[in-house]
Amino acid sequence: MTGDGAKPGLATALVHHGYRPPEGFAAPQPGVHKASTVLFRDVAALRARDWRSRGGYTYGLHGTPTTFTLEERIATLEGGTHCVLAPSGLAAIALVNQALLDRGSEVVLPANVYGPSREMARHELARWGIGHRVYDPQDPDSLARAIGPATRLVWLEAPGSVTMEFPDLAALAAICRARGVTSALDNTWGAGIALRAFDHGIDIAMQALTKYPSGGGDVLMGSVVTRDATLHGKILLAHMHLGLGVGANDAELVLRGLSSLSLRYAAHDQAARELAAWFTTRREVVQVLHPALPGSPGHAHWARHCTAAAGLFSVLLDPVFSPEQVDVFVDSLRRFGIGYSWAGPMSLVVPYDLNAMRPEGHGLRSGHLVRFSIGLEDVADLQSDLDRALGLAFG
């Protein structure tokens, strides 16, 4: 612990934490505790125990010293006060929806929302009598128009994780606040590093811990952080009713990942910026979508809200090329795995059909979209691989 009373920086706060080891075993690493049953001293202690209080233990599903430690770490990371863990990022989204939406109410989603979140609204929420509306994240007036008397929740995402437009988050959050509607940010891209959700007036910060906090490409987990005890209470209640829990070994991997999160994020950021800048010089590419690049949609918003960027960007390849040539390009890459997710050590690539993803129009130049997640390899190796594959496919 710092001891000098000054508020530590985030990298320090992620290494020094409040976990209390068992008496006489002063290891700084949190223990991996596994349990379904937790024993009570007597019947009175069992009856007195309130599962909602983080001051003690009731049952493995409702928390262990390991998961409580991770919750505290993630709340610290996001700059919030309360955290609930879910078994995946998508489960964390479902948890927020379940906690805040009732039959007859509506949720509002950005047009570039994480795809499975929109599918959840179209199918599961619709079946429960919950409506959804879609807004253009680059146009705050479009959000103002989408909020109606039945709106209970607005999702924000910054940037869109495929099309990479960065919205004016503070303006969107202010609209939600003025209309008395809860705002929730999918902060997976910012990871608590690039972007402090609560500093911009947002009520809920959700993350797929699957991505940067884990960093290993080997864990699925999600988190929901708030600063508001009432809001947290609703989320915790839904969490308990739904029986969502996370495994101790997965919690252990995320706890381990957190202490190197700041360094890894900076390395992914640096490498992605180098490669994105290199792509702007290539004749095959009509546009590079990376919020830290001047000219990328919403760059000015990124500059006002963020101090860093994730290792994620997309390129639009010239529409004169055929879809088959694009597939040859992706298939020719040797240092990029073809697969979903991001933020692990291995660089990944996925081609997307922009028109199928965003049927209502996306305001981007036309072209074949290919998204890259830059891992932790040597940038020179990645660049020469890209150069070779571009030559093979389009040369």
Ligand SMILES: *Cc1c(COP(=O)(O)O)cnc(C)c1O
């Ligand atoms: C990956 C991802 C999720 C879902 O996380 P899972 O753990 O894979 O369910 C949600 N939102 C965004 C932006 C993501 O990239």
